[in-house]
Amino acid sequence: MESVNAKYVSQKISKTRWRPVSHSSLQQPDIFATGSWDNEDNKISFWSIGNHGSSGMDEGFEGDPQLLCEHKHDGDVLDLQFLDQDRIVTTSSTGAVTIFRHHQNSQTISVSQRWPRVHRYPCDNAPCTGVVCSSPEIVTVGEDGKIIVFRADQEGVIRVIENADSSTIHAVTYLRTTEILTVNSIGQLKLWDLRQQSNSPSQILSLSGDRLPLHCVDRHPNQQHIVATGGQDGMLCVWDVRQGSTPFSLMEAHSAEMWEVHFHPTNPDHLFTCSEDGSLLHWETSTHSDMPSFLQGGRNNSMISRSAMAPAGGNQSLISTWLSGDSSKGRLETTHMLPSQTLSVNSLDVLGQCLVCGTDGEAIFVNRQVPV
């Protein structure tokens, strides 16, 4: 935990995301964006952790994140995604969706495109709670239960699925290039096929017990049928969307709402969750497979290989360890990554060996040596 320090930033952080690095390079990420909430003047900001030594620090010196630039944001930043290297999409509590462009040369931010009040009730604005993008397509969801599809650089909306849900949709993610997955506040996962014109989901999955709200969802990077969700009771659920309509495994994770869940994009045996109870957990499974594949590098319970670049195919085991559903057999390790007694951790993002998270205690934590 030596490389984790708090940087206090005078704003409660609602979302934080790494700027994507090109797949071919071995670079660690160096820039991340944050959005604030609950301020009279909310902001989006870009920060650098100077992995390239550009801020004149000594070699290997782990300095604080430095603020590069910031821009006013109307309303709370409820979700934030990088569209490409220079642009981010944000969704606001005023129901607006905005694309900001980060000009790297002058370190300024400008509004590139804006769709005000796309999520709304008949006589009021509705907060837009989630966004996912696959350039140039952008999909947003909101408290008004609508799913809206946009294209960057095109005015107006492409498609609106009215009344997609009678309750609030909390998060959305891509399952395949034409299918999306949403979670709502009555504990349902819904699959939508965007190729079809119908306004109803192609599949609905839900928990068998209490219908507690689900807050976050993430898909396994390599195995597209595996999805993890987290909800109000802090339980981590892993689902197989091909089979059955109930989760494959349920694990007790946190003592309060889980706000975000992320598979590591290149090492999907690692999962990260953060919660209202102020903890950030790093989940690590290890396989006990008999396959002597060189890709596994001799993985077993005691030895975890730490290759910086995992092969593109990832773990080739036929049954993903996430679906084994048994955390008591010691094949699943969980580690707390933050000092205790922080306020709610609202957001996290992990890329390569770097992890960034933001809290309600107005602090950002960056860890550059995540053991993946």
Add this chain to the structure above:
Amino acid sequence: MEELDVEPAITNIPAASDGKHLGFAWGPGDILAYETLYMAPGMCRHQHKPLSMFSHSCAKGSGCSFIHEVRKDEDIYSPILRKLFNESHHIFVGLQTIREDLPSKNKKTQFVSISKNYRSVIRACMEELQQVAASVLVLQVSILLAIELIWNLCEVLFIDAAPAGPLLLHLLDWVRLHKGDVDEKAREVLQSESPAEHHDYWDVVVSYVLQGRFEEARQMLVKQATLQPAARNMYKLMDTLLSKMPFYNPGGTQTLTEFDVKWRHWHEEVDRCLQDNSFASNQHLEIICKILVGDEDTLLEHKELLSTWYHFLVTRLLFCHPTVKPTELHYYAQSCMTMFLDLRSVPEPLDSILLAAFEFDIHQVIKDCSIALNNWWFVAHLTDLLDHCKLLQSHNLHFGSNLREFLLLEYASGLFTHHSLWQLAVDYFDNCPEFGHVYLELQIERVPLDTERKALKVLRICEQRQMSEQVRSICKIMAMRALRNNRLGSALSWSIRAKDAAFATLISERFLQDYCARGTFSDLDLIDNLGPAMLLSDRLTFLVKYREFHKLYEENRFSEAAKLLLSLITAKIAPRSFWMTLLTDALPLLEQKEVSHSAHCALHCGFGHDLCFSKHT
């Protein structure tokens, strides 16, 4: 009412017109003021205008349309000071968890390190404010400097509670930390071409001596000595005197008495040098020698270098009474202050606070700081730390709680008025055993809930503290809002969270009304997938089962449909308005052949029973 400690400060509202009578209303952290049309009886005559003109302008309704908000505490809105509040909150929460059963020696080291943490947070804020270098912030910087000075002294005297011997060393550190300009000047002198001839050279040497930094002083003097080979012996003598001054070593084996003896011996030696006129030919060295012997007049001649009376105090103690006991401090403090300050100048608040600290009057320190500062941050945290060190006698105030709790409550209430920092205040209320819970209950309901996410966070806070009233009321607010926007699923999820059966009934009625109006169900994804939540209210159960009946009917599973309908009728959970509908639904079933004979009869009976029933109501 008790008498006031100080005269209340007057705040001018620049935007308000002269002479107008202001009305006001108290808010949680501020006052709203507005201009009224009220004219006190003598007012018109004081206007130097003919009466007619005045009444003319009055008739035009020249009331001002502004409301002025007067805020006492601007600090919580400063972006840099916000870091102070957040970081100190973290330290505060950590402090509360220190276990009671640790031996007191371990606890003392922990408390000292927590005190140092607080101070480093203050210093970090100060440095950041200095970097911003705006003119308005100069006042804030000086306030933070003063706060850190006071806190440091309290740490030395109260928390660390050093005995005679180490006490002086800590006080020396304290003074050195807060007089940074000596190093700056020294750097300037040393970087010049010929340091020994720099006009500030002797000032630097004397400053070092006054602060007890003899190593640095000797190094500086060497430069002068090389320039004056003729006076070599004199400089050598001074160097010897400086090197031989004994400093008490707390970790060593020497007792205080032994140290005292050694020190007196050295003191006599210096005095002899003075009497022998060894330094008579060099006025600077003579001055230094007089300082070493502790001559008050010489010390007072260097008021500019000392710059504060407490520096003068520590220097005087260093050269006259290095074995000073904590209980003797206040005699020296009082006399030094009198000697140093002009008779005409009024002691500033900082001076009286420091004096109270030297007198070990903790309550006076806290009281004076509360009056002088506009924000409760400092006194709340310091008092809490001192309370943990068991240094505050339980001093019950008129309103029942003790001093620590009172200050924490005031501070946290101030935080709650802030649109963002209210979350920190919750932890402070948690640690006020008597009134914290009540305060939290009253304040938490006033947090505006713009988004569902914020409402969820507030709810979590309430649920963790078993504030069920507040949970119910918040869920009801959110559910009503959702209902108004026709988000029936959201409304239902809020009522499930609050376990509010009455509201669930209300929502179900809405659904049923919709059905009656349009003939179809809306939000099927909700009704079909409720699971065990449907048991929350009878009406809700009815709704779900009724929909199930429709589904079974559509799938041509008539016998099951009939059974279900029968159970619905007999269970009597249907609202009265729906009975006719149910009966109408039963009709086509009676015509179905698949419906079993017994079900047939039962339906007929049920039919008849209900018809009679409905006729009589």
